[in-house]
Amino acid sequence: MSDKSQDQTHTTHQNLEQAEAEGKYIRRIRSFVKREGRLTKGQAGALERNWPTMGLEYSEQQLDLAAEFGRDAARVLEIGFGMGKSLVAMAAAAPEKDFIGIEVHRPGVGACLLEAEAAGVTNLRVYEHDAVEILRDCIAPDTLDTVQVFFPDPWHKKRHHKRRLIQPELVELIRSRLAVGGVLHLATDWQNYAEHMLDVMQDAPGWRNLATDNGYIPRPEDRPLTKFEQRGERLGHGVWDLKFERIS
Template sequence: MTESHEPSAAAEDKRHLRTIKSFVMRAGRMTEGQQRGLDLGWPKFGLKLEDGAQDFDAVFARQAPRTFEIGFGMGHSTLEMAAAAPEQDFIGVEVHRPGVGALLNGLMTQNLSNVRVYSCDALEVLRNCVADASLDRVLLFFPDPWHKARHHKRRIVQPAFAELIRQKLKIGGVLHMATDWEAYAEYMLEVMNVAPGYQNMAADGHYVPRPQERPITKFERRGERLGHGVWDLKFQRTI
């Protein structure tokens, strides 16, 4: 009997998570405010992937509940959450520079100090900069659904993603996801329901009502008026 050299499913998941990006880099024009954010806000609030593992208690100069947000877009929700919970700390990651500049400008405008920002791949930050069992929450709001079947491999929510997040969450920590694509919500549910070490926090084992701490975006309000749905999923690390 010969030994198989085919990669295991877990190994394939990890390889895909490393090599297949869930986002597309887009060039965008900077507004004056966004450029101001990058020029003046980055030295105050920016963190670099190449600096490696961080002691976030030292970064924020305190111990506090810590939220990690993957892909904050233009930063509107991040700003609202940080302003509403000054006793908590937030680490936001976004690849698109105009959004990074917008968030940094907002932090300065609102005089907030409980947010730090990375401008790179969030999964690389999690692997290289965040200690295991150190996060209270991970947020993934409205990721690209990659709705065509041939692009599903690009979806960020994969078994290896679930395991990486589980490692970084504290026991009892929560992964909160939201999407306005029902098919993607169903896919997320399928992945997370079989992911080891998690418990679905929905009473019916499906979706939770929109939590008050997740801000409603302008896009979401417009969608609600048109009858579009939004699905929230919360999974808690158990082991």
């Protein structure tokens, strides 16, 4: 790096630190790209009716999960639940567990709450916020039993692979929030991303692959089969599931 570049970098860091000290908002790099759509009337109504009881606000203070759900139960957290249909189905099918969903797109949050309202589920809470910040600041270490990430954006162009959600840093953060014996469940319909996920997980410390061949597992019955996935199967498209258990 040239002396001029070093001076520019140093000045930039000083400016950031000064702005933060003055309480100014600094845009940070996120683990997602915001694609805000328009809310339907149904989604907007569901948000208004259900957010007070099912919505969770981001805070730098850790969430008391037992107090929030009124019990101490197995806890499942899903990152990027999309429109929430499969998350609600899983919550409805397992009332003995507590579910937390994280999604950054408001129409998806509204759709999820509308679906939850129709299903009458009470064991589900949702965040509309960045998953990295939620895991880091709101979820206490060793408190989750399952973390699931289903069909994240594959960023299929090679130059965009660095934007993929499943990276060593996030995997390590997830491991710290799972209890020992807890499971990370990943699924994708892009083979290249599946291979990337497997490589990241195999290199990450403190995990055990639950596949008998140390590869992929058949789709578990508790992961609902989506319409998109059914269509893909008819067209001969593959889906890859991975489950890794935290062992340390």
